Amino acid sequence: MCMLLRGNLFICAVKALTESMNVETMTILAQKLISDYNLHERTGYPERIPIPNKEAARQIVTDIRDNNIFPQFVNLLIEIHYYGLMGRRYPVAYLRDLVNGLHDFGFIYDTENRMFIEDSRMRKSRNWGVLREGEEYVFTFLRLDIVGSSILVRTNKNEVIQSTYAHLRDIVQKAIDARNGRIWIWEGDSGLVAFHFLNKNLLATLSAMEILHELFIYNQTRCKLDKPLLVRIAIHMGPLEYTNNEEEMKKSEIIKKTIDIEANYTKPNTVTVSNLVYPLLDPLILGNQLQPIRVDDKTTYYSYELRWES
Amino acid sequence: MEIVIFSDKRDTEKCFSKIQNAKQHTVHIFSLSEIRKIVSNTQSGALIYIDVTDVDDRERNNALRFLSKLQGYRYGIIDPRGTIKDVAAEFHNGAADYIGKEVFKEGITVKRLKNLVAYKEIDVLEKIGKEGAESITERYILSGKDWSAVKQGQEYTFCFMYIELDNQKELIKKYGPAHLDEFLRSFLELIENTVSPINGKIWMPFDFGALILFPFDSERCDAILTCFRLIMARKIISIEKYDSRALLSYRIVLHLGNTIYRSRGNTGSIISDSINTIYHLGQKFANEGNFYVTKELFEFIPGGLKRWFLPAGSFEGRETKRMRLPL
Numbered sequence: 198m199c200m201l202l203r204g205n206l207f208i209c210a211v212k213a214l215t216e217s218m219n220v221e222t223m224t225i226l227a228q229k230l231i232s233d234y235n236l237h238e239r240t241g242y243p244e245r246i247p248i249p250n251k252e253a254a255r256q257i258v259t260d261i262r263d264n265n266i267f268p269q270f271v272n273l274l275i276e277i278h279y280y281g282l283m284g285r286r287y288p289v290a291y292l293r294d295l296v297n298g299l300h301d302f303g304f305i306y307d308t309e310n311r312m313f314i315e316d317s318r319m320r321k322s323r324n325w326g327v328l329r330e331g332e333e334y335v336f337t338f339l340r341l342d343i344v345g346s347s348i349l350v351r352t353n354k355n356e357v358i359q360s361t362y363a364h365l366r367d368i369v370q371k372a373i374d375a376r377n378g379r380i381w382i383w384e385g386d387s388g389l390v391a392f393h394f395l396n397k398n399l400l401a402t403l404s405a406m407e408i409l410h411e412l413f414i415y416n417q418t419r420c421k422l423d424k425p426l427l428v429r430i431a432i433h434m435g436p437l438e439y440t441n442n443e444e445e446m447k448k449s450e451i452i453k454k455t456i457d458i459e460a461n462y463t464k465p466n467t468v469t470v471s472n473l474v475y476p477l478l479d480p481l482i483l484g485n486q487l488q489p490i491r492v493d494d495k496t497t498y499y500s501y502e503l504r505w506e507s
Numbered sequence: 508m509e510i511v512i513f514s515d516k517r518d519t520e521k522c523f524s525k526i527q528n529a530k531q532h533t534v535h536i537f538s539l540s541e542i543r544k545i546v547s548n549t550q551s552g553a554l555i556y557i558d559v560t561d562v563d564d565r566e567r568n569n570a571l572r573f574l575s576k577l578q579g580y581r582y583g584i585i586d587p588r589g590t591i592k593d594v595a596a597e598f599h600n601g602a603a604d605y606i607g608k609e610v611f612k613e614g615i616t617v618k619r620l621k622n623l624v625a626y627k628e629i630d631v632l633e634k635i636g637k638e639g640a641e642s643i644t645e646r647y648i649l650s651g652k653d654w655s656a657v658k659q660g661q662e663y664t665f666c667f668m669y670i671e672l673d674n675q676k677e678l679i680k681k682y683g684p685a686h687l688d689e690f691l692r693s694f695l696e697l698i699e700n701t702v703s704p705i706n707g708k709i710w711m712p713f714d715f716g717a718l719i720l721f722p723f724d725s726e727r728c729d730a731i732l733t734c735f736r737l738i739m740a741r742k743i744i745s746i747e748k749y750d751s752r753a754l755l756s757y758r759i760v761l762h763l764g765n766t767i768y769r770s771r772g773n774t775g776s777i778i779s780d781s782i783n784t785i786y787h788l789g790q791k792f793a794n795e796g797n798f799y800v801t802k803e804l805f806e807f808i809p810g811g812l813k814r815w816f817l818p819a820g821s822f823e824g825r826e827t828k829r830m831r832l833p834l
Binding site: 399403406407410413414416417418479481482485486503504505506 | 833
């Protein structure tokens with residue numbers, strides 16, 4: 198991101214602050230993004246001396262750049278431009294130029310979450326280029342596991358196993374790439390995919406359906422195993438403190454729960470949708486596609502499988 | 508069979524009304540001035556008639572000489588005023604039929620066409636005589652894996668895909684004139700994006716669908732799997748692409764056949780039995796939401812998917828299979 202803020206875009210950001218708000222307001226913005234931000238400390242001006250507007254803007258934009266949070270900064274400018282800050286709207290100069298600048302560097306604006314995310318056609322990072330370590334976000338997870346993997350490994354040649362599992366990963370990758378999902382964990386015979394943007398519950402569920410469909414075709418046309426490759430897939434959602442550490446991830450309650458739904462409430466070659474995800478789905482999927490699975494008196498999951506006319 | 512008539516007389520068509528009513532053959536009528544252009548776009552095997560009434564000697568002789576040199580076509584002469592003095596000579600030159608005053612008045616019958624085909628089948632039989640040893644490359648005029656070898660104006664074997672949206676009245680009502688075009692454009696775009704990775708080309712778009720061509724190399728037909736996916740993914744497509752709160756429904760037919768190739772937009776003059784067949788299958792035979800393949804493609808259905816295709820009966824003498832539908 199440091200490379201982002203060079204030349205025109207840097208100047209543009211400084212001008213946007215200088216021409217749109219006073220030093221006090223721009224300091225509030227900086228404090229929203231960088232905790233304990235002290236502009237006087239950063240500029241070296243004593244507390245009692247007012248900091249010139251332009252100098253304050255230049256320092257803030259420099260700090261934003263050094264903290265790699267330029268997309269979040271433009272987000273904030275969009276927020277105060279359209280929705281205001283502490284009850285007052287601030288028309289931000291050069292906002293269009295800043296947005297275009299981000300587009301050029303592979304970021305698109307996600308209207309649902311009201312934030313910039315990386316354009317997955319240009320770049321795919323685990324955090325979509327914007328999620329910050331240690332911050333809590335709501336995700337929808339797709340957990341996938343190959344049925345009877347240990348038996349398959351024993352009864353099939355290693356090269357057949359390797360190529361089959363690689364094909365499965367390709368199928369998963371293709372299904373989720375089209376829907377802005379990110380593989381967070383892949384362990385050969387199982388995986389965890391995260392969705393965070395747009396209609397994440399729907400996108401995760403449609404990805405799972407497509408994986409089942411493609412696996413059906415794969416089994417009928419290409420699979421070289423001694424029996425068809427079957428998977429169990431679960432879809433669940435909830436909050437998670439974002440981390441890059443896979444071991445930390447696995448310890449989180451929400452991921453444990455997702456794995457539990459897959460392992461204990463999902464039949465081979467089906468998708469189980471959790472009680473939290475189900476109400477947020479499109480009625481077209483709900484129709485007669487999802488069959489209820491009674492978990493206890495209070496909880497019902499829903500199952501999707503590929504069914505055919507007889 | 509394709510019957511192509513070249514005549515500048517209004518009443519000539521009446522002579523073929525029994526044939527048209529019987530619906531076993533397709534009749535096209537063009538002006539005599541278009542004979543070379545139309546014949547060059549007409550699939551081999553067609554029956555061509557030329558009406559020589561009021562045609563001056565030079566033009567008539569030129570046209571008959573042109574027809575006598577054609578290979579792979581039968582031709583007949585319509586001559587209700589008896590202009591031609593030596594009818595037998597025309598048969599010696601290769602004509603297959605002659606419609607004089609009386610026959611013209613009574614009209615041509617299906618039986619006559621059957622007799623005519625039997626009479627002129629000698630040439631065809633000579634070719635078919637080799638059929639036992641015939642390889643697939645002899646049966647088809649291969650267009651190749653992609654479009655690189657396909658030339659304008661040449662006849663090739665292609666895989667034809669017909670796709671058309673169902674419930675058209677409801678779509679018109681739902682989208683209204685303002686948004687219908689946009690919706691149909693996006694559907695065509697979806698089809699284009701789906702077929703282009705396997706070398707499919709939208710060849711003849713129409714209001715609610717399109718005819719798509721795939722080059723054919725006799726090794727495989729990827730279009731079958733692509734159409735299989737389109738049917739499986741109907742719900743996903745409906746939700747993701749159209750957000751329409753209603754399930755999109757379309758019917759698909761795949762067929763293997765021959766046609767002269769001309770680029771999109773320049774296809775108006777092409778006469779092809781295969782094009783007629785695929786349109787008839789799509790419009791008159793296919794049920795809503797279903798996907799059919801004709802017999803010519805059965806052998807190209809990927810092995811494991813064969814049992815996902817059920818016999819679906821014959822249409823115009825052509826056997827078909829239908830994909831089992833996902834529920």
